[in-house]
Amino acid sequence: MTEALQTGRVVIAVDPHKAPWTAAAVDAALQPVDVIRVDVGPEGYRRLRRFAQRWSDPGWAIEGAAGLGAPLTQRLHADGINVTDVPAKLAARVRVLSTGHGRMTDETDAISAGIAALTATRLHTASVDAAITALRAVVEHREDLVKTRTQTVNRLHVLLTHLTPSGAARGLTADRAADILRQIQPRETGLKTLRSLVADLVAEIRALDRRIAKAAGDIAAAVETSGTTLTELTGIGVLNAAKIIARVDTIDRFRSADAFATYTGTAPIAASSGDVSGGPRASTHGPRKESVTDPFLTPPEAFEKDRLDLYQPDRAPRSVTGGSLSRHQMATC
Incomplete structure (x- = not known):
């Protein structure tokens, strides 16, 4: 300023x-x-x-x-x-x-x-775009709903193991849980209580599915209204485009492509200590762990090169992220 x-x-x-x-x-x-x-x-x-x-x-x-x-x-x-x-x-x-x-x-x-x-x-x-603020809120709301649904399904799995010896297979849905529940007609009071809890969880999952679908529809409408061309890129659907828009806001606030790469945590920086000089590694700046742009901004050939350079005779084996490789990991590289 x-x-x-x-x-x-x-x-x-x-x-x-x-x-x-x-x-x-x-x-x-x-x-x-x-x-x-x-x-x-x-x-x-x-x-x-x-x-x-x-x-x-x-x-x-x-x-x-x-x-x-x-x-x-x-x-x-x-x-x-x-x-x-x-x-x-x-x-x-x-x-x-x-x-x-x-x-x-x-x-x-x-x-x-x-x-x-x-x-x-x-x-x-500073500029606050009401449309982007609303999109960010809807994206975060959907993520919260998905987390809640995952927790509810996990609880449902646990209860079903008490009602049926085999439990339920992975990818459990509300309809599949309801089918399993119809086949269970316990006579003991404790098992009846467990069955009632399972029925409640199935109803919760159905309600969460409806709310997630509504949030997904709102996100799709917002992305279409934004006029973004992100969805034209290979590998980026409506949801990922919404996450990028919500996280990045307007691209004009970055002074250069390098600044944007630093923000996303994909800018390579030199790593060295004393006489030991390592190769370039990804920047730790920016929201790298949560960034949906990370897998799309890193060229595929960079990952292949990292696979070939995982082991060097003059130093201990290192992984792409800097941790030591196990014997199994080295064998599969």
Whole structure:
């Protein structure tokens, strides 16, 4: 946010949370001028605006403006105020390198966000797309439903082992469980109770199946409305396209393809220690573990090369991810 430095404007930096907003006014000398803590809500927003009116034309910066700070970002945008999005990692680096032992408090987080906004040169103006926010919510809702269904099916498997010696085969569905249940007519009170529980779980699974199907339909409609061309790529269906859109938001917020690769955790970086120099490995930055883009951004030939280079005579066998290979793993490579 170089404009704030050039004109000497004060930046109102906010550390957002679900309950309070903590704001710090940071001047061009990177010094905090004042701090305020307000409750999240209309009254807290009005107090925040009155706090900012103490300075002439202040800039605004929010840590995670598209995350926890999205409600505040939307309010400010509605009032015609642009907001600089400060990544949480950048604010954390500023805090760690500052004086005061890098202690993490809401006040220091807000001040760190203000300093980052004044000194960083490649920060973007935050934008909150209501359609993407809704898509992200539906995708997460579907994932929660799928997890709940998996847990319910697991409980159903356990109960069926008490009612029938063979239990149920894998891939159990509500219809298959109902068929099994019809063949079980216990006379003992305990077994009748178990059968009743199984019937309840079957009903829960049917309800979850309907909710998952509805969520999938909502996701498909949202992806079609977005006009994305992701589904034209081999291996990416509607659900994966929705996850990518929900996670990445707009591609314009990345300054280059390299920055996007770093975000997804697929950017190769050099690995070395002393005289030992390893080959390139995947970056650990970005949401790599959850990223649905990972398998699509890594060329297939890279995996094949890793298979051929798993064992080298001058070093111990290592796996692609850096762990030691077992004898069985080496035999199957």
